[in-house]
Amino acid sequence: MNEHIVALLTDFxxxxxxxxxxxxxxxxxxxxxxxxDISHEIALGDVKDAAYVLSTCVDWFPEGTVFLAVVDxxxxxxxxxxxxxxxxxxxxxxDNGIFTLALRREKLISAIEIDCSAWQSKASSxxxxxxxxxxxxxxxxxxxxxFDSLGSKISQLVQLDIKPNRVEGELIYGSILHIDTFGNIxxxxxxxxxxxxxxxxxxxxxxxxxxxxYSDVACGQPIxxxxxxxxxxxxxxxxxxxxxxxxxxxDEVILQxxxxxxxx
Numbered sequence: 182m183n184e185h186i187v188a189l190l191t192d193f194x195x196x197x198x199x200x201x202x203x204x205x206x207x208x209x210x211x212x213x214x215x216x217x218d219i220s221h222e223i224a225l226g227d228v229k230d231a232a233y234v235l236s237t238c239v240d241w242f243p244e245g246t247v248f249l250a251v252v253d254x255x256x257x258x259x260x261x262x263x264x265x266x267x268x269x270x271x272x273x274x275x276d277n278g279i280f281t282l283a284l285r286r287e288k289l290i291s292a293i294e295i296d297c298s299a300w301q302s303k304a305s306s307x308x309x310x311x312x313x314x315x316x317x318x319x320x321x322x323x324x325x326x327x328f329d330s331l332g333s334k335i336s337q338l339v340q341l342d343i344k345p346n347r348v349e350g351e352l353i354y355g356s357i358l359h360i361d362t363f364g365n366i367x368x369x370x371x372x373x374x375x376x377x378x379x380x381x382x383x384x385x386x387x388x389x390x391x392x393x394x395y396s397d398v399a400c401g402q403p404i405x406x407x408x409x410x411x412x413x414x415x416x417x418x419x420x421x422x423x424x425x426x427x428x429x430x431x432d433e434v435i436l437q438x439x440x441x442x443x444x445x
Contacts, residue, residue, distance in 0.1 A: 184245040185214045187319050190235055191311065192223040192252045199309070203249075203316040210320035217242075226254035228279050229341055230430060233359045233367070236282035237410040239270060248283070249311075249319040250274040257307035262295040262314050263338065264322065264331050271328070273319045275310070278341035296332040346370055353436040357384075357428055358412065364421025368434045370413040375436050381405065382415050383435040385426050389415040 187207055193199040200221050207214055219238055223231045231252040239248065246269075253260075253275040261276035268288045272280050276294075300321070301313045318331060346369055347354040355369040366384060382389040382405035389405035390398075398404045400419040408414040413436060415422050422428070 184243045185211060185323050186217060186243060186246045187214055187323050188217040188219050188238070188242060188246055188248050189221070190219040190223065190231060190248070190250040190252070191221045192225050192227065192231065193221050193311075195221060199311065203251075203311050206312055206316040207320040207323070210317060211324045214320065214323045219248075223252050226252065227430070228252050228254070228277050229343070230359055232279050232282045232341055235279065236286060239283050239286060242270070244269045245271075247271045247273060247319045247322045249315055250279050251311040251315055252279055253277065253310065256310050260339075261335070262297055262310060262318075263335070264293045264295055264318055264328065265338070266290045266292075266328050271319075271322045273315050273322065275315075276339050278339045280338065281341040281343065284338075291328065292335050292338055293328070293332045294335050300331060343369070346374065351438040353438065355413075355434050355436065357430050357432045357434060360423045360428060360430065364417070364423040364425075365408075366415040366422050366426075366428055366434075367408060367410065368413045368415070368436075370434070370436050372407050372411050372413075375413070375438060376407055378438045379405075379413070379436050380439045381437040382413055383437065384415050384422070384428060385432065387426060389422075395419075 204216050220234055235250055251274055255277055263276040265272040267290055295318055297314050300318050306313055353370055353375055357366055358369050359367040379391050381391055389403040392404045392406050395404055395416060395418040398418050402418055404418060405415050417425055
């Protein structure tokens with residue numbers, strides 16, 4: 182199903198014209214397209230954070246959406262430019278692991294290394310592949326252009342080195358995946374691992390008791406809960422958990438299971 186939707190994710194920010202230029206390229210090819218901004222405030226070059234943010238929204242878009250993700254610290258290097266087809270969507274961007282988490286949510290059909298010489302826009306820059314390669318390809322896919330014509334099929338994509346969670350008795354060891362605008366800490370521990378078994382979350386030795394929502398505790402008090410993206414989160418009611426703890430992406434977290442609820 183071709184919905185003519187392109188959803189953009191970058192680390193370009195809003196101060197400069199980069200995002201608008203990419204949109205202009207897309208609209209110049211497909212003037213029927215609907216452009217959706219996922220985020221342009223990813224920390225500069227933070228591919229892991231971009232992978233998380235992308236993965237949280239893909240289930241909510243119509244079938245046929247083209248996800249254009251450009252967080253590309255290796256732009257101009259030998260890293261591949263890729264287009265990916267899954268059961269429901271298309272993805273376009275650098276082959277640097279940015280699609281790792283999104284592709285865990287659905288079946289991969291095909292991946293292609295884009296023939297850049299054939300599909301790039303009139304301009305040619307070693308530092309702005311978002312404009313010159315990825316935006317044109319996303320626009321052509323939104324029009325329903327044949328996916329296989331974009332380049333050569335590849336059998337492997339770069340995967341991020343995301344350590345799996347570790348279970349030891351009544352403890353699940355994970356890490357911080359993301360810190361949102363409110364200072365809430367999103368962990369790598371998913372609902373399937375402990376939703377009905379957990380009693381508390383530990384972040385840097387601070388205890389966050391498990392609840393359902395912020396108002397389960399008084400203002401200023403810590404709370405852990407299963408967030409809207411399916412991961413265990415830590416928050417401070419009315420405050421910022423990340424500021425309190427000076428937390429960083431990648432820091433270790435520990436989920437305490439109820440006594441006798443070992444997953445070993």
